[in-house]
Amino acid sequence: MAGHSFDQAVALQPLRDGVWQGQTHPAYSGMVGPFGGITAAQALQAVMLHPQRLGEPVSLTVNFCAAVADGAFEVHARAARTNRSTQHWVIEVQQQGQAVMTATAVTALPRETWGVDEEPMPDCPGPEDCAPPAALPPLPFAKAYEFRPVASLWPEAWDGSGDSSLTQTWVRDQPARPWDFVSLACVADVFFPRVFIRRATYVPVGTVSMTVYFHAGAEQLTRTDDAFLLGQARAQTFRNGFFDQTSQLWDTHGTLLVTTHQIVYYKQ
Amino acid sequence: MAGHSFDQAVALQPLRDGVWQGQTHPAYSGMVGPFGGITAAQALQAVMLHPQRLGEPVSLTVNFCAAVADGAFEVHARAARTNRSTQHWVIEVQQQGQAVMTATAVTALPRETWGVDEEPMPDCPGPEDCAPPAALPPLPFAKAYEFRPVASLWPEAWDGSGDSSLTQTWVRDQPARPWDFVSLACVADVFFPRVFIRRATYVPVGTVSMTVYFHAGAEQLTRTDDAFLLGQARAQTFRNGFFDQTSQLWDTHGTLLVTTHQIVYYKQ
Numbered sequence: 001m002a003g004h005s006f007d008q009a010v011a012l013q014p015l016r017d018g019v020w021q022g023q024t025h026p027a028y029s030g031m032v033g034p035f036g037g038i039t040a041a042q043a044l045q046a047v048m049l050h051p052q053r054l055g056e057p058v059s060l061t062v063n064f065c066a067a068v069a070d071g072a073f074e075v076h077a078r079a080a081r082t083n084r085s086t087q088h089w090v091i092e093v094q095q096q097g098q099a100v101m102t103a104t105a106v107t108a109l110p111r112e113t114w115g116v117d118e119e120p121m122p123d124c125p126g127p128e129d130c131a132p133p134a135a136l137p138p139l140p141f142a143k144a145y146e147f148r149p150v151a152s153l154w155p156e157a158w159d160g161s162g163d164s165s166l167t168q169t170w171v172r173d174q175p176a177r178p179w180d181f182v183s184l185a186c187v188a189d190v191f192f193p194r195v196f197i198r199r200a201t202y203v204p205v206g207t208v209s210m211t212v213y214f215h216a217g218a219e220q221l222t223r224t225d226d227a228f229l230l231g232q233a234r235a236q237t238f239r240n241g242f243f244d245q246t247s248q249l250w251d252t253h254g255t256l257l258v259t260t261h262q263i264v265y266y267k268q
Numbered sequence: 269m270a271g272h273s274f275d276q277a278v279a280l281q282p283l284r285d286g287v288w289q290g291q292t293h294p295a296y297s298g299m300v301g302p303f304g305g306i307t308a309a310q311a312l313q314a315v316m317l318h319p320q321r322l323g324e325p326v327s328l329t330v331n332f333c334a335a336v337a338d339g340a341f342e343v344h345a346r347a348a349r350t351n352r353s354t355q356h357w358v359i360e361v362q363q364q365g366q367a368v369m370t371a372t373a374v375t376a377l378p379r380e381t382w383g384v385d386e387e388p389m390p391d392c393p394g395p396e397d398c399a400p401p402a403a404l405p406p407l408p409f410a411k412a413y414e415f416r417p418v419a420s421l422w423p424e425a426w427d428g429s430g431d432s433s434l435t436q437t438w439v440r441d442q443p444a445r446p447w448d449f450v451s452l453a454c455v456a457d458v459f460f461p462r463v464f465i466r467r468a469t470y471v472p473v474g475t476v477s478m479t480v481y482f483h484a485g486a487e488q489l490t491r492t493d494d495a496f497l498l499g500q501a502r503a504q505t506f507r508n509g510f511f512d513q514t515s516q517l518w519d520t521h522g523t524l525l526v527t528t529h530q531i532v533y534y535k536q
Contacts, residue, residue, distance in 0.1 A: 058476060058477075058510055058531060059331075059476065059477040059531050061329040061372060061477070061479060063327075063356050063372050063374055065348065065349035065351075065356040066349060066351065080333065080360070080367040080370050081333035081334055081366065081367045081368075081370075083333075083334065086476065086533070088331050088333040088367065088370055090358070090360075090370050092348070092358075098349065099348040099349045099356065100349075102348050102349075102356055102358050102372050103372070104329060104331050104370050104371070104372055104477075106331055106476050106477055106531075108476075108509070108510070108533075110508060111508055111509040112508060112509075113506075113507075113508060113509045113534065113535065113536055114467075114506070114536060115505070115506045115507035115508065116466070116505070116506050116507075117504075117505045117506075117507075118432070118433055118466070118502065118503050118504055118505060118506070119504035119505065164386070165386055198384070198386070199382075208326060208327065208354065208374050208376075209326075209327040209329070209372075209374055209479075211329060211477075211479045211529060213510075213512050213529075213531045215505050215507050215508070215510070215512070217508055234386065235386050236385075236386055236387035236516065236524060236527050237383070237384070237385045237386060237387065237483050237524040237527070238381075238382070238383045238384050238385075238386070239381075239383035239384075239385070239483050239524075240378060240379055240380060240381060240383065240483070240485055241376070241379040241380075241381045242326055242376070242481075242483070244481050244483070244527050246514065246527070246529075248504065256504060256505040256507075259504050259505070259512050259514070259529075261479060261481075261514075261527075261529050263326060263327050263374075263481045265354070265376075266381065267381065268381055268382060
């Protein structure tokens with residue numbers, strides 16, 4: 001199969017109105033089944049391919065209902081409401097007729113308005129001044145990204161020593177690939193579980209729900225091209241078996257392209 | 269009609285399996301149609317009433333598809349996937365057979381685990397040391413809450429002078445009412461639009477999508493009772509007609525009960 005492995009992974013074949021078939025891709029394997037980000041990207045891809053789509057993605061929420069098995073899946077996407085400038089999508093990823101992901105998305109016609117970035121890009125060295133990671137998790141999808149960590153991408157010692165869940169890292173597709181909405185949805189999930197960073201202790205985890213807000217339009221993404229993005233992630237709280245993660249992705253010029261949040265199941 | 273106006277507003281009558289009817293409530297009117305928080309609460313209420321519900325809410329995402337008209341609405345709630353300890357819900361609020369809100373939620377059986385709050389409650393005076401607001405928006409639902417602002421609840425002068433979107437305020441139902449999941453979903457939307465705070469300028473706005481993560485279990489909420497919560501809200505970016513809002517709600521002891529995010533349409 002030719003082309004970038006990301007393009008292979010998000011290729012969907014139309015089955016009937018609003019229903020596509022996809023295949024899991026070995027380059028995006030995760031801990032149990034595929035990396036969650038790629039399933040989110042595949043869900044959004046059905047919206048991008050839908051002939052009734054109005055405008056560009058503004059928000060996406062995906063709920064991970066069950067482990068995705070390697071092999072074929074269906075994506076069902078339906079425009080629940082179409083307004084003059086916004087559109088509301090309901091999406092389901094299914095295997096064997098069972099939901100493995102539920103999702104909603106909003107698309108909107110692009111507009112120009114007053115604007116300002118209030119959350120500044122952290123002051124940190126550029127990607128060319130950051131070394132590749134000393135350690136990476138033994139997961140195939142980790143090799144689908146090129147990382148230039150600034151702070152705490154992955155614990156170097158699993159000695160229970162952490163006191164902060166903050167990660168800062170430059171990241172892009174490997175090999176480099178121009179960013180688009182679908183690859184932003186995928187990279188939004190690229191940060192390793194906050195509980196590992198905070199505790200330097202391994203516990204079973206799984207993302208339950210992720211929301212992605214797209215602050216970049218297609219024009220902005222054309223300017224960003226395939227450059228590194230600075231990703232930052234941290235948890236606000238860990239309690240009763242769930243922690244949150246709040247994250248941002250900036251381009252090298254300090255423009256905030258994506259804000260994203262997730263809630264993650266953990267044991268112990 | 270007897271009882272607290274919030275209980276009246278979230279009262280739903282069963283129509284058939286998975287479908288309830290509700291009525292908009294004048295105490296929760298907003299700018300155009302009802303306050304978004306009350307519609308979110310009504311959507312979650314259908315899950316809370318569903319005979320197949322497993323456990324307590326962990327996350328809720330609501331998408332505001334269209335202005336809700338005053339009067340009757342239907343809530344459709346369906347368990348898309350039920351696992352051993354988690355359950356995934358797909359919800360739609362309809363008027364005249366058309367979606368006015370799409371939503372998803374995750375519920376889970378309560379568990380006790382290791383935990384820590386990483387985002388500290390801001391250092392600020394207690395509710396008893398904060399004066400009622402000097403100004404409030406002329407919206408009926410603003411009177412459904414008792415506010416004790418710490419910082420920038422609502423612009424005192426509309427002179428285009430703002431330079432930060434940060435709000436910090438103590439808040440509870442008015443009259444006071446013990447907190448539950450449904451009233452937390454509602455109060456998650458209580459912060460006035462960030463663009464007003466940042467710019468001290470009025471522009472048309474409307475929330476497009478909101479996600480609520482519940483970090484408090486039912487036991488914790490019993491301890492919180494009807495006390496003030498400290499709410500904090502700020503935007504990370506305003507661009508191309510949409511801004512985000514990232515918010516937290518703590519109890520008076522500094523326990524982080526809710527983290528919540530939204531993306532909001534604005535003009536100009």
